[in-house]
Amino acid sequence: MLLLIAFEAAKSGLWPAISSALFGQRWGDNVVKGSVSALKNGPLCVLLNFPNLALPLMFVGIAAMRRLLGGPLAWAVGLMTAMYFLFAVRYSVSDQFMFFVPFYAMAAILAGLGFVRLSEAGKRRWLGVAAIILLAATPVTYSLLPSITQRFNIAVPGRTDLAYRDSPRYWLVPWKNNEDSAGMFARTAMEQVPPGSIVILDSTTFYAVDMIRRLEFSDKDVRLVILGKDSKMDAIPVGTPNVYLDSAGEGYHEKWMDEFATYDRPAGKALFLVVWKGR
Incomplete structure (x- = not known):
């Protein structure tokens, strides 16, 4: 990390390098401004991982x-x-949890130092037993x-608007061996739309649907569009038939659609059909 900052400083100057390290480049406003929800969810992410x-x-x-380490x-x-903690805890993005990974590595190092310190104090036996018991209890905790969360509301x-996704199961249980919500969503979406359709997807769903389209529906003429890219009014004029969304x-x-359309997702389907007003 420090080496990357040094390279950036040599390339762009010291302050741009520090700013990039602390706030990022493309999403700096999300870090600087932050949000109450980010500050609340951040510590919960840390507790969930440890x-x-x-x-x-x-x-x-x-x-x-x-x-133990010496001053420098x-x-x-x-x-x-x-730095890693403060960067992530104020990062107001949907996948905030991902940006704690560097902090988790540092936390593990510091936990090791803490173990060494308490071992020196003659607490090795009970500390080892407690650590083993709690580590063994970790997967049980995740499974429960x-x-x-459902019992106590x-x-x-994270998103709760995607068909087939059980949010507590998806976000709180690390193992995904029997979690196929993305595959179910993608297959149902491709089965739902008729040939010649346009499907507007955000980056959460686009790649799953695109993979299933390529692997299992390669002969079906369906155009997939990433939200914000080729989904403006000039690319999809009002009245275009068979336009679908992954979420309303x-x-x-697209915000402009609200003026001209309503959205309907039939029971058991994955996508919302854009129903143009007056047509």
């Missing part, structure tokens, strides 16, 4: 890292950890989380 002793050990490691290295580790971040939710279809 339902064990890692977080308590991380704080012990933070307290002990100066003694401790400062470097501390600053990198803080969907039913817990706890909202799960705000931000997931």
Whole structure:
């Protein structure tokens, strides 16, 4: 990371390099402005990834890292950890959880330092037993989380408007061996639309549908369009027949369509048909 910052500084200058590291380039406003939901969801992402002793050990490691690592290295580790966390916790995007991955790596290192520190204090035996028990309980915790959120009506971040996706199962359980919502959505979508249709998809659904189209429906003449690219009014004039959307939710279809159309998704189908008003 520091090497990348150095290269960027040599190329663009020190401040642009620091700005890029802290806020990104294309999505800087999402970091600078942030949102209340991002600040709330960020810590929940961290808790979800460490339902064990890692977080308590991380704080012990933070307290002990100066003694264990020495001043300069401790400062470097501390600053990198803080930078990764602050970047992600204010990043107001739907896949915010992905941007915590560098922080998780630093948290694991600090947890290791915490384990070393407590082991030096003569607590190795109970610490090892507790760590093993909680690690073994981690997959059990994940498997129970969907039913817990449903039982207590706890909202799960992420899209809830996609057919076939069970959001608690999709977002809270790491293993995906029996989770095929994307495949079910894509196959149903391709079966639903007649030849000659235009299907407007956002980046969440486009690639799944495109893969299924290429693999299983290659002989079906269907045009897939990424939202915001070739989906403007001049590309899809009002009244164009057989236009479909993956979602009628705000931000997931062209805003101009609201003036000229309504959206209908029949029961058991994946896509919304654009129903042009007065036609």
